Amino acid sequence: MEKATSTSLFFLCVFLVFLAFCSIPGAKSQELGKAVLLWGSEHPSICPGHGFGSDLLIVYVDLGAPEDEEEFSYEAGSENGPEHWGDLNPEWSLCKNGTMQSPIDLTHKRVEVAPGLGRLKRSYKPATAAVKNRGHDIMLKWIGDAGSIHIDGVEYHLRQCHWHSPSEHSINGRRFEMEVHLVHQSRENKTAVLGIMYKRGRPDPFLSELMEPIEDIARTKDEETEVGVANPWHIKLGSRKYYRYLGSLTTPPCHQNVLWTITRKVLLTLRTAYVRTVSMEQVRMLREAVHDDAEKNARPLQEINKREIRFYRPQTLDGRPRR
Numbered sequence: 001m002e003k004a005t006s007t008s009l010f011f012l013c014v015f016l017v018f019l020a021f022c023s024i025p026g027a028k029s030q031e032l033g034k035a036v037l038l039w040g041s042e043h044p045s046i047c048p049g050h051g052f053g054s055d056l057l058i059v060y061v062d063l064g065a066p067e068d069e070e071e072f073s074y075e076a077g078s079e080n081g082p083e084h085w086g087d088l089n090p091e092w093s094l095c096k097n098g099t100m101q102s103p104i105d106l107t108h109k110r111v112e113v114a115p116g117l118g119r120l121k122r123s124y125k126p127a128t129a130a131v132k133n134r135g136h137d138i139m140l141k142w143i144g145d146a147g148s149i150h151i152d153g154v155e156y157h158l159r160q161c162h163w164h165s166p167s168e169h170s171i172n173g174r175r176f177e178m179e180v181h182l183v184h185q186s187r188e189n190k191t192a193v194l195g196i197m198y199k200r201g202r203p204d205p206f207l208s209e210l211m212e213p214i215e216d217i218a219r220t221k222d223e224e225t226e227v228g229v230a231n232p233w234h235i236k237l238g239s240r241k242y243y244r245y246l247g248s249l250t251t252p253p254c255h256q257n258v259l260w261t262i263t264r265k266v267l268l269t270l271r272t273a274y275v276r277t278v279s280m281e282q283v284r285m286l287r288e289a290v291h292d293d294a295e296k297n298a299r300p301l302q303e304i305n306k307r308e309i310r311f312y313r314p315q316t317l318d319g320r321p322r323r
Protein backbone atom coordinates (compact mmCIF):
# COMPACT_ATOMS: atom_id res chain seq x y z
CA MET A 1 0.00 0.00 0.00
CA GLU A 2 2.83 2.34 0.98
CA LYS A 3 4.67 1.52 -2.23
CA ALA A 4 1.59 2.33 -4.30
CA THR A 5 1.25 5.73 -2.57
CA SER A 6 4.88 6.71 -3.18
CA THR A 7 4.62 5.64 -6.85
CA SER A 8 1.50 7.81 -7.23
CA LEU A 9 3.30 10.72 -5.57
CA PHE A 10 6.21 10.32 -7.93
CA PHE A 11 3.95 10.47 -11.01
CA LEU A 12 2.02 13.41 -9.52
CA CYS A 13 5.33 15.30 -9.12
CA VAL A 14 6.36 14.51 -12.69
CA PHE A 15 2.97 15.74 -13.90
CA LEU A 16 3.22 18.98 -11.87
CA VAL A 17 6.72 19.72 -13.20
CA PHE A 18 5.42 19.08 -16.71
CA LEU A 19 2.47 21.46 -16.22
CA ALA A 20 4.72 24.12 -14.70
CA PHE A 21 7.05 23.93 -17.71
CA CYS A 22 4.21 24.26 -20.16
CA SER A 23 2.60 27.17 -18.36
CA ILE A 24 5.65 29.44 -18.54
CA PRO A 25 4.91 31.80 -21.42
CA GLY A 26 7.72 31.75 -23.95
CA ALA A 27 9.61 29.18 -21.87
CA LYS A 28 10.30 27.00 -24.83
CA SER A 29 11.73 29.66 -27.05
CA GLN A 30 13.83 31.23 -24.30
CA GLU A 31 15.07 28.11 -22.61
CA LEU A 32 15.56 25.83 -25.55
CA GLY A 33 17.32 28.29 -27.76
CA LYS A 34 18.46 26.92 -31.08
CA ALA A 35 16.67 23.60 -30.94
CA VAL A 36 13.33 25.38 -30.84
CA LEU A 37 14.40 27.61 -33.70
CA LEU A 38 15.03 24.47 -35.68
CA TRP A 39 12.03 22.46 -34.64
CA GLY A 40 9.75 24.24 -32.22
CA SER A 41 7.75 26.47 -34.48
CA GLU A 42 7.26 23.81 -37.12
CA HIS A 43 6.68 20.77 -34.97
CA PRO A 44 3.81 20.07 -32.63
CA SER A 45 4.57 20.42 -28.92
CA ILE A 46 4.06 18.01 -26.06
CA CYS A 47 2.32 20.74 -24.03
CA PRO A 48 -1.50 20.72 -23.81
CA GLY A 49 -3.10 22.96 -26.37
CA HIS A 50 -0.11 22.73 -28.70
CA GLY A 51 -0.70 19.19 -29.98
CA PHE A 52 1.71 16.36 -29.34
CA GLY A 53 5.35 16.17 -30.29
CA SER A 54 8.92 15.67 -29.21
CA ASP A 55 10.00 18.77 -27.30
CA LEU A 56 11.37 16.74 -24.38
CA LEU A 57 13.78 15.03 -26.74
CA ILE A 58 14.73 18.43 -28.11
CA VAL A 59 15.58 19.67 -24.57
CA TYR A 60 18.02 16.80 -24.27
CA VAL A 61 19.57 17.37 -27.69
CA ASP A 62 19.99 21.08 -27.09
CA LEU A 63 21.69 20.67 -23.73
CA GLY A 64 24.18 18.31 -25.29
CA ALA A 65 25.08 20.62 -28.17
CA PRO A 66 27.64 23.40 -27.99
CA GLU A 67 25.92 26.79 -27.87
CA ASP A 68 27.48 28.19 -30.98
CA GLU A 69 26.93 25.12 -33.13
CA GLU A 70 25.18 25.91 -36.39
CA GLU A 71 22.49 23.76 -37.94
CA PHE A 72 24.47 23.77 -41.18
CA SER A 73 27.84 25.15 -42.12
CA TYR A 74 29.87 26.12 -45.17
CA GLU A 75 32.99 24.34 -43.91
CA ALA A 76 33.96 21.80 -46.56
CA GLY A 77 34.55 18.38 -45.01
CA SER A 78 32.90 19.20 -41.67
CA GLU A 79 30.04 17.09 -40.29
CA ASN A 80 27.43 19.69 -41.20
CA GLY A 81 29.25 21.00 -44.28
CA PRO A 82 27.61 21.46 -47.71
CA GLU A 83 28.21 17.87 -48.84
CA HIS A 84 26.19 16.63 -45.83
CA TRP A 85 23.31 19.13 -45.78
CA GLY A 86 20.97 16.55 -47.32
CA ASP A 87 21.68 14.07 -44.48
CA LEU A 88 21.20 16.50 -41.58
CA ASN A 89 17.42 16.62 -41.78
CA PRO A 90 14.97 14.51 -43.81
CA GLU A 91 13.33 17.75 -44.96
CA TRP A 92 16.62 18.81 -46.53
CA SER A 93 17.02 15.74 -48.77
CA LEU A 94 16.80 17.85 -51.96
CA CYS A 95 20.22 19.32 -51.04
CA LYS A 96 21.54 15.83 -51.86
CA ASN A 97 19.04 14.35 -54.35
CA GLY A 98 17.74 17.40 -56.19
CA THR A 99 18.59 17.66 -59.88
CA MET A 100 17.87 21.39 -60.20
CA GLN A 101 20.14 22.76 -57.50
CA SER A 102 21.82 26.16 -57.22
CA PRO A 103 24.28 27.78 -57.59
CA ILE A 104 25.68 26.81 -60.99
CA ASP A 105 28.36 28.00 -63.34
CA LEU A 106 26.78 30.18 -66.02
CA THR A 107 28.94 28.79 -68.75
CA HIS A 108 28.72 30.27 -72.22
CA LYS A 109 28.75 26.82 -73.73
CA ARG A 110 25.25 26.31 -72.35
CA VAL A 111 23.78 29.77 -72.71
CA GLU A 112 21.03 30.42 -75.27
CA VAL A 113 20.28 34.00 -76.20
CA ALA A 114 16.56 34.58 -75.64
CA PRO A 115 15.33 38.03 -76.73
CA GLY A 116 11.78 36.95 -75.87
CA LEU A 117 12.54 37.15 -72.15
CA GLY A 118 12.21 40.92 -72.33
CA ARG A 119 13.42 43.62 -69.98
CA LEU A 120 13.25 42.99 -66.27
CA LYS A 121 10.04 44.57 -64.98
CA ARG A 122 10.60 45.88 -61.49
CA SER A 123 8.19 48.07 -59.56
CA TYR A 124 9.93 48.51 -56.24
CA LYS A 125 9.15 51.12 -53.62
CA PRO A 126 10.86 52.32 -50.44
CA ALA A 127 9.55 50.59 -47.30
CA THR A 128 10.39 50.05 -43.64
CA ALA A 129 12.96 47.33 -43.14
CA ALA A 130 15.05 45.57 -40.50
CA VAL A 131 18.44 43.88 -40.59
CA LYS A 132 18.66 40.43 -39.09
CA ASN A 133 21.67 38.30 -38.21
CA ARG A 134 20.84 34.74 -39.32
CA GLY A 135 24.15 33.32 -38.11
CA HIS A 136 25.27 32.34 -41.60
CA ASP A 137 24.38 35.62 -43.29
CA ILE A 138 22.98 39.11 -42.77
CA MET A 139 19.49 39.69 -44.13
CA LEU A 140 17.62 42.90 -44.78
CA LYS A 141 13.92 42.12 -44.62
CA TRP A 142 11.26 44.53 -45.66
CA ILE A 143 8.46 44.89 -43.14
CA GLY A 144 6.39 47.17 -45.34
CA ASP A 145 5.42 46.64 -48.98
CA ALA A 146 8.63 47.05 -51.01
CA GLY A 147 6.96 46.40 -54.37
CA SER A 148 7.50 43.55 -56.76
CA ILE A 149 9.01 42.10 -59.90
CA HIS A 150 6.98 40.69 -62.84
CA ILE A 151 8.10 37.55 -64.65
CA ASP A 152 5.97 35.72 -67.22
CA GLY A 153 2.85 37.48 -65.98
CA VAL A 154 3.42 36.53 -62.35
CA GLU A 155 3.94 39.16 -59.68
CA TYR A 156 6.62 38.30 -57.13
CA HIS A 157 6.77 40.52 -54.03
CA LEU A 158 10.14 41.60 -52.69
CA ARG A 159 10.60 40.14 -49.21
CA GLN A 160 14.27 40.33 -48.30
CA CYS A 161 17.83 40.50 -49.53
CA HIS A 162 21.03 38.97 -48.15
CA TRP A 163 24.68 38.77 -49.10
CA HIS A 164 27.04 35.91 -49.97
CA SER A 165 30.80 36.16 -50.22
CA PRO A 166 32.34 35.08 -52.45
CA SER A 167 29.61 34.97 -55.09
CA GLU A 168 27.67 31.70 -55.28
CA HIS A 169 27.17 31.66 -59.05
CA SER A 170 30.13 31.87 -61.34
CA ILE A 171 30.37 33.08 -64.93
CA ASN A 172 32.54 30.91 -67.17
CA GLY A 173 34.18 29.46 -64.08
CA ARG A 174 34.92 32.80 -62.46
CA ARG A 175 33.56 33.64 -59.02
CA PHE A 176 33.23 37.23 -57.85
CA GLU A 177 33.80 38.91 -54.50
CA MET A 178 30.16 39.06 -53.46
CA GLU A 179 26.61 38.30 -54.61
CA VAL A 180 23.42 39.84 -53.29
CA HIS A 181 20.17 37.88 -53.50
CA LEU A 182 16.85 39.71 -53.65
CA VAL A 183 14.23 37.17 -52.68
CA HIS A 184 10.69 37.57 -54.05
CA GLN A 185 7.58 35.52 -53.46
CA SER A 186 4.33 35.23 -55.38
CA ARG A 187 0.88 34.83 -53.83
CA GLU A 188 1.11 31.12 -54.70
CA ASN A 189 4.38 30.95 -52.73
CA LYS A 190 6.59 30.63 -55.78
CA THR A 191 10.07 32.07 -55.34
CA ALA A 192 12.04 34.26 -57.72
CA VAL A 193 15.54 35.39 -56.77
CA LEU A 194 17.45 38.19 -58.41
CA GLY A 195 21.23 37.85 -58.03
CA ILE A 196 23.73 40.63 -58.59
CA MET A 197 27.49 40.07 -58.66
CA TYR A 198 30.10 42.44 -57.24
CA LYS A 199 33.81 42.58 -57.78
CA ARG A 200 36.37 44.14 -55.44
CA GLY A 201 36.59 47.93 -55.71
CA ARG A 202 34.80 51.01 -54.45
CA PRO A 203 32.29 50.61 -51.60
CA ASP A 204 28.74 49.63 -52.51
CA PRO A 205 26.51 52.63 -51.61
CA PHE A 206 23.56 50.48 -50.49
CA LEU A 207 25.72 48.53 -48.01
CA SER A 208 27.25 51.81 -46.83
CA GLU A 209 23.74 52.91 -45.77
CA LEU A 210 23.44 49.78 -43.62
CA MET A 211 26.91 49.64 -42.02
CA GLU A 212 25.80 50.98 -38.63
CA PRO A 213 22.76 48.76 -38.02
CA ILE A 214 24.71 45.71 -39.23
CA GLU A 215 27.46 46.48 -36.74
CA ASP A 216 24.75 46.74 -34.03
CA ILE A 217 23.64 43.15 -34.61
CA ALA A 218 27.15 41.81 -35.14
CA ARG A 219 27.76 38.47 -33.46
CA THR A 220 24.20 38.13 -32.20
CA LYS A 221 21.95 35.32 -33.40
CA ASP A 222 18.54 35.97 -34.89
CA GLU A 223 18.53 39.44 -33.47
CA GLU A 224 17.12 42.14 -35.66
CA THR A 225 17.03 45.88 -35.65
CA GLU A 226 14.85 48.27 -37.63
CA VAL A 227 16.68 50.50 -40.07
CA GLY A 228 13.82 52.81 -41.02
CA VAL A 229 12.99 53.07 -44.70
CA ALA A 230 15.18 51.12 -47.14
CA ASN A 231 14.83 51.81 -50.84
CA PRO A 232 15.30 48.70 -53.03
CA TRP A 233 16.03 50.94 -56.04
CA HIS A 234 19.32 51.73 -54.30
CA ILE A 235 20.44 48.17 -55.09
CA LYS A 236 21.64 48.86 -58.60
CA LEU A 237 21.46 46.09 -61.16
CA GLY A 238 24.57 47.19 -62.99
CA SER A 239 23.10 45.91 -66.25
CA ARG A 240 19.96 45.16 -68.22
CA LYS A 241 21.52 41.90 -69.37
CA TYR A 242 20.68 38.87 -67.37
CA TYR A 243 20.75 35.07 -67.19
CA ARG A 244 17.61 33.11 -66.39
CA TYR A 245 17.39 29.51 -65.23
CA LEU A 246 15.39 27.28 -62.92
CA GLY A 247 17.18 26.24 -59.73
CA SER A 248 16.85 26.01 -55.98
CA LEU A 249 17.42 27.83 -52.72
CA THR A 250 21.18 27.74 -52.03
CA THR A 251 20.67 26.97 -48.34
CA PRO A 252 18.72 24.12 -46.70
CA PRO A 253 16.01 22.99 -47.32
CA CYS A 254 17.27 23.57 -50.95
CA HIS A 255 13.70 23.76 -52.29
CA GLN A 256 13.57 23.67 -56.09
CA ASN A 257 11.62 25.52 -58.79
CA VAL A 258 13.21 28.79 -57.79
CA LEU A 259 13.29 31.15 -60.76
CA TRP A 260 16.76 32.68 -60.94
CA THR A 261 17.73 35.92 -62.64
CA ILE A 262 21.42 36.84 -62.54
CA THR A 263 22.39 40.18 -64.00
CA ARG A 264 25.48 40.69 -66.06
CA LYS A 265 27.14 43.40 -68.07
CA VAL A 266 29.83 42.63 -70.61
CA LEU A 267 32.18 45.06 -72.28
CA LEU A 268 32.57 43.23 -75.55
CA THR A 269 35.62 45.19 -76.64
CA LEU A 270 37.62 44.17 -73.59
CA ARG A 271 36.09 40.70 -73.40
CA THR A 272 35.82 41.09 -69.65
CA ALA A 273 32.82 41.09 -67.39
CA TYR A 274 31.98 44.39 -65.81
CA VAL A 275 30.15 44.10 -62.53
CA ARG A 276 29.27 46.36 -59.60
CA THR A 277 31.85 46.82 -56.87
CA VAL A 278 32.11 46.27 -53.13
CA SER A 279 35.00 47.22 -50.84
CA MET A 280 36.98 44.60 -48.95
CA GLU A 281 36.03 46.37 -45.73
CA GLN A 282 32.34 45.83 -46.48
CA VAL A 283 32.83 42.17 -47.32
CA ARG A 284 34.81 41.72 -44.09
CA MET A 285 32.13 43.55 -42.09
CA LEU A 286 29.43 41.19 -43.39
CA ARG A 287 31.52 38.10 -42.65
CA GLU A 288 32.52 39.23 -39.16
CA ALA A 289 29.00 40.26 -38.21
CA VAL A 290 27.74 36.68 -38.42
CA HIS A 291 29.00 34.30 -35.82
CA ASP A 292 29.60 31.08 -37.70
CA ASP A 293 33.32 31.93 -37.96
CA ALA A 294 33.34 30.67 -41.53
CA GLU A 295 35.39 32.62 -44.03
CA LYS A 296 32.72 32.33 -46.66
CA ASN A 297 29.02 31.65 -47.08
CA ALA A 298 28.86 30.40 -50.63
CA ARG A 299 27.57 26.93 -51.46
CA PRO A 300 29.77 24.93 -53.87
CA LEU A 301 28.67 24.82 -57.53
CA GLN A 302 26.01 22.25 -58.40
CA GLU A 303 25.50 20.12 -61.51
CA ILE A 304 23.67 21.89 -64.32
CA ASN A 305 22.24 18.57 -65.59
CA LYS A 306 19.89 19.16 -68.51
CA ARG A 307 18.84 22.65 -67.57
CA GLU A 308 18.60 25.55 -69.99
CA ILE A 309 20.40 28.78 -69.21
CA ARG A 310 18.82 31.63 -71.13
CA PHE A 311 20.42 35.03 -71.62
CA TYR A 312 18.67 38.31 -72.33
CA ARG A 313 20.30 41.39 -73.79
CA PRO A 314 18.53 44.49 -75.02
CA GLN A 315 18.55 44.97 -78.80
CA THR A 316 18.63 48.04 -81.00
CA LEU A 317 15.64 48.75 -83.25
CA ASP A 318 17.27 46.92 -86.17
CA GLY A 319 17.68 43.82 -84.03
CA ARG A 320 21.42 44.12 -83.29
CA PRO A 321 22.51 43.50 -79.70
CA ARG A 322 23.00 46.75 -77.80
CA ARG A 323 26.40 47.09 -76.14
Ligand SMILES: [Zn+2]
Pocket residue numbers: 162164181250
Ligand atom coordinates in the same frame (compact mmCIF):
# COMPACT_ATOMS: atom_id res chain seq x y z
ZN1 LIG B 1 21.19 33.56 -51.01
